[in-house]
Amino acid sequence: MSQKYYHVNGMTCEHCAKAVAEEVNDVLGTQGVEVDFATGQMIVTGEGFTDAAIKNAVEEAGYHVVEN
Incomplete structure (x- = not known):
């Protein structure tokens, strides 16, 4: 099993993260x-x-992944 790290823009609260x-x-x-x-x-x-x-999936939630 592997792990990948991403940065998501626009989240302001725990509800956003959920x-x-x-x-x-x-x-x-x-x-x-x-x-x-x-x-x-x-x-x-x-x-x-x-x-x-x-x-x-992140965009479906209304946010954006920031490219590294």
Whole structure:
């Protein structure tokens, strides 16, 4: 199992983080998601998910992944 780190823009509260986590948890291959709205950091754990799928899920929640 691997972990990938992402930065999500626009979250201002715990509800925002929960909305992002719920969408990302639905991505095939994810097994865990940790989101910190204060820092914008998101850690996704799993195997076989793609960056594009994660980005799309975050956008479905109304936020954006910042490119490193």
